[in-house]
Amino acid sequence: MLRGLHSLETCTYNGMDMTVLERQQARLKWQQQQNYGVQNNNPIELCASSVPQIQGFLGSSFGSGQLVEMKKPEVYLGSDDFPKFVNLSVAGPEFSASKMDLVPPEAAADYCISRTSSCQMTAFQTAVMNEEREDVILKKMESTTGRESFNKRKVEAVQDDKCKDKRIKGEVEGESEVKTKCSTEVSRNSSKGNSKASEVQKPDYIHVRARRGQATDSHSLAERARREKISKKMKCLQDLVPGCNKITGKAGMLDEIINYVQSLQRQVEFLSMKLAAVNPSVEFNVDNLPAKEFPAYVANFPAAAKSPAMANLACLQFNPLQKAVSCMLDATGHPPQTATEGIASASISIPEQALSSSCITQLQPFSTWNTDPQGLYNVYNMGFH
Amino acid sequence: MSPHHLNPSSLKSRFTTRFLRALTNINAQNPISSSSPREILQRYRRIKVAADKSMAYSVRSRRTWSRAMRWKLRSRSWRQASSVRRLKITTTCHQAIMKKTAHERESKTTTGEEVGFGVQTDGLRELVPGGEAMDICNLLDETAHYIKCLTTQVQREQIAS
Structure with a gap:
């Protein structure tokens, strides 16, 4: 479990050349390990909730399912932070104390799966779009962001968690409201994605400029312009002076x-x-x-x-x-x-x-x-x- | 011939009129009486000055080299006119030019070394009038124009002689 955690951490911290799929796989692995760990302590309670989840993971390979997958591990992490988990895994006695915190988010995730599966057909296209956007964002994050983005995402995951808690309440009222919420979620995600994209684009832009900076240095620019000018004048002179064409x-x-x-x-x-x-x-x-x-x-x-x-x-x-x-x-x-x-x-x-x-x-x-x-x-x- | 040559306001025709007028003036002022070396030398100098003058003045003060040449010719004529004024003016002018060249030499050495043909540009600076106080870009530009004018001069003198 510790190893899985560690791999997840490294893949999200360093995550330079990780594709979304790889990340998902890593998360799945980690989740399995975690579930296994939890099951060791409390097998009866979590067995029912963990199996459909994994099924959901494996089964939902299309559309908005992926989107949910993306979020689910974060849901797990949602209320309880990584440090807690680390402590939990290192120090055994504390695990039982935080275990109770761990269970409700999982249930929420289960609900989430059921909800997304229900509204999958209606919000499919938007979800796909969203997914694409998310992919782009993730790629950007992979290239530029490090620990900061990870923390941000954790905070967002917490927000997601809260939203989903609300949604659980909403689901009792009816599916229509879930749809609207789904649409609001989509819009929220898109706005978040935009803000994230702008946040991410900034360092990217600076990075590009920094790369160019070696060439766009005013001195070297001026020098290049001068050299071009000189060669142009030399060409003019070459036309004027007979027998100058042969000389290089x-x-x-x-x-x-x-x-x-x-x-x-x-x-x-x-x-x-x-x-x-x-x-x-x-x-x-x-x-x-x-x-x-x-x-x-x-x-x-x-x-x-x-x-x-x-x-x-x-x-x-x-x-x-x-x-x-x-x-x-x-x-x-x-x-x-x-x-x-x-x-x-x-x-x-x-x-x-x-x-x-x-x-x-x-x-x-x-x-x-x-x-x-x-x-x-x-x-x-x-x-x- | 191209229509450019037929243009009366072109540089070539302007130069030709000036030069021919100067030659007639020279011939009118000092009709050749004897072919003694001294007299021929004197006349040669006059003709040379006339040629340079006509070239520089036909270009007008648009170009740096023509300005430098005009300044040289004028200072020369002033030197002949009065020695007192010459002393004052030439010293001030020389001071200014020396300052300019000294300043230019500092930058020139750096740029020449960068490009890698400092010796050649120095040689060109000596040839082109007013070239001492120019950077490489301007020097090449002026050289191109100077070459054009010199070829014109040579052509006209060949025709005239």
Whole structure:
């Protein structure tokens, strides 16, 4: 008996992975043992009451019977607490004193069985619903509650006991009243279940939040957002910088970006050098220039077409170009390493351009203008990579 | 060409007009008389400044890098204009910037170490104007825009030259 009690206690205290059925079985076992213990002391009195109860336990496998089963052990426990039972089982002499307390609840439970069996058909559906609800509640309790819920349930069991005592009186009056009471009980249970569910849900909710809390920590959230932002920007840069798609890893990509920016800056330097070296000796009049001569330019830069500057630029002379570039390198004194490379490679192509530019003084079509620097740029780039 | 290039208010066309105007001004002010290295160097500097200026001003002060570049160019022109004012202003500006960079460096070291490419970001900071006082996110953003503008500049200068 002590072992059974203990198992029941552990299964309700720890009851983490106990299903309702298991719990019922444990209770049944305990009850049998208890009955056996009681029978040892007082066999005649309890024999009649215990046998139908067990039958009820075994027989009522459907509907509201389960609901009653759920409560019955608690009814047993109802008026007399566990400590009492423990004392009772440990210390024999006290058992006879508390035995008298034990008997009436059992009788009440018997009545309860008969009542539920009578109103089973009417309140079947509601009871099923209730049972489902109870199952959900029990599962929740299994997952979250420990000793506290056990105590609560004991208190509720006491209340149930009282209600059932009332019901015994009511049953004398008639079955209709029992039905109403059954319905009230259902409603009460459901309300209790709701309150219990809310009670149970609270720690569950906190538990979930606690689990998330590791990730929803403001610092880690901010860090994650920052990293996402950085990777997004890196993707943008990847699209901009040519040849950056093949490189994996942010460090390599950044290296490539740095190289590209440097090359662009040096290109700008070099081109402005080239512009400086070029001197427009022949002043050109825009009005004399037919518009059809530079359709490509007009198509590309309509805003710039208004200014006469392009006309001036068109008649730049390239005579001292190569000399000027070499002079620039001497004059600046600190040409960048890669820039010298680029310029060195570019200067090879400069004579060609100088040759072509001498022809251009006689106003060549602008298409050549567009292609030549492109080739120069390519040569320049080749020198870089 | 896409319609974007035909848009007269686009950044590229704005840059082109500015740059060409600056070039004409330079050519008008100092018509090339000789091809001596010094003169060419002087002109190179002018053209470089004009290119930078046109780039920074066509972007307007929307971007951090353009603001930094404008500030640099302005301080440069002021330095040329008057030495007394330059001393006062640049010292205050430098103090402010140094403060900012020092503050930024503290946070930068931590963030750079976290991400794991502190060296590269430092290199990028030196390249992008005004990059000393930026965190990585802004730096990458500014770098993207700066690259766009630089490519535009290079294209236009290629066409102009």
